[in-house]
Amino acid sequence: MPFGSIWGDSMDRSEIKVCVLRIEGTNNEDEMYYAFKRLGASPELVHLKDLKDIFDYNCLMIPGGFSAGDYVRAGAIFASRIRAKIANDLHRFIDEGWPVGGICNGFQVLVELGVLPGFKRMDYPDACLFLNNSARFECRPTLLKHENKGKCVFTRNIPKGEIMLVPSAHGEGKLLLPREKEQEYFDRLFENDQVVFRYVDKEGEYAGYPWNPNGSAHNIAGICNEAGNVFGMMPHPERAYFDKNKNGISGMNVFESVLKYIEEK
Numbered sequence: 001m002p003f004g005s006i007w008g009d010s011m012d013r014s015e016i017k018v019c020v021l022r023i024e025g026t027n028n029e030d031e032m033y034y035a036f037k038r039l040g041a042s043p044e045l046v047h048l049k050d051l052k053d054i055f056d057y058n059c060l061m062i063p064g065g066f067s068a069g070d071y072v073r074a075g076a077i078f079a080s081r082i083r084a085k086i087a088n089d090l091h092r093f094i095d096e097g098w099p100v101g102g103i104c105n106g107f108q109v110l111v112e113l114g115v116l117p118g119f120k121r122m123d124y125p126d127a128c129l130f131l132n133n134s135a136r137f138e139c140r141p142t143l144l145k146h147e148n149k150g151k152c153v154f155t156r157n158i159p160k161g162e163i164m165l166v167p168s169a170h171g172e173g174k175l176l177l178p179r180e181k182e183q184e185y186f187d188r189l190f191e192n193d194q195v196v197f198r199y200v201d202k203e204g205e206y207a208g209y210p211w212n213p214n215g216s217a218h219n220i221a222g223i224c225n226e227a228g229n230v231f232g233m234m235p236h237p238e239r240a241y242f243d244k245n246k247n248g249i250s251g252m253n254v255f256e257s258v259l260k261y262i263e264e265k
Contacts, residue, residue, distance in 0.1 A: 027065035062106030075108030107232030118225030133215030157257035173214035
C-alpha cells in the first residue's frame with residue numbers, strides 16, 4: 001500500500017495491515033496476531049529478514065519474548081538489527097503518525113532504539129529497562145492503573161483511572177533514566193502525559209513489591225512518546241484479552257484503541 005494513500009479517507013477495519021515483527025526468540029507473536037485478527041484487522045507475522053517496506057503496513061508491533069536470547073541486554077540485539085535495516089524509515093513512519101507498539105521485550109526494543117521516551121530523535125537509548133529489584137524473573141498477574149489523559153493512541157479506549165488485571169512476565173522491567181537527567185525526565189513524562197500505566201495494589205494505590213514486580217520508579221509500567229503514537233508496556237495485554245474487569249475493560253481495549261485511531265485517520 002503506497003504510504004499516505006489512505007490518510008484522507010476513513011479505513012475499513014479489514015484493510016488495516018498490522019506488522020507483527022519477529023526474530024529468533026520472540027514468543028508472543030501468535031497471541032498478538034490473534035488479538036488483532038479477532039478485532040477484524042489484517043495482521044501479518046513478519047520476520048525482520050523478510051520485511052521489505054514498513055510502509056506496506058498501518059501499524060508496527062514488536063511482541064514479547066527473549067529476542068536473540070536477551071544477550072547483551074534485553075532487546076538490544078533486536079533493536080540493533082532493526083536500526084541497521086530500517087532506521088530512517090522507522091523514524092519517518094513515526095513522524096508521519098503511524099502507530100508503533102512494543103509489549104514486554106518489544107518495549108525493551110523500543111527503548112533500545114531511542115524512540116521511547118522519545119524526547120528527541122536519537123539512534124541510541126536514553127533510558128533503560130533494567131534488572132528487576134528481586135534479581136529474578138517475575139511472572140504473575142499485576143494490577144495496572146490507566147494514567148493517560150488521552151494522548152496515547154493505544155489506550156484512548158480505556159477510561160483514565162481504570163484498573164486492569166494484566167499478567168507480567170519479565171526479568172528486566174525496571175525503568176531507569178539517565179542519572180544526571182532523572183528528575184527532569186520523570187517530570188517531563190508526567191507533564192507531557194506520557195505515563196500510560198502504573199502498578200497499583202488491590203486498593204488502587206501505588207505500592208512496592210510484589211505489586212510493583214520490578215521496582216520501576218513511580219510504579220511506571222508503560223509509557224508513550226510525546227506524540228502518543230509510540231507506546232510500550234511491560235505487562236502483556238494480549239494475555240488478558242478476554243479477562244474483563246467489572247467495567248468491561250480488558251487487554252483487548254489496547255488493540256481496539258489503536259485500530260480505531262487508524263480507522264479515523
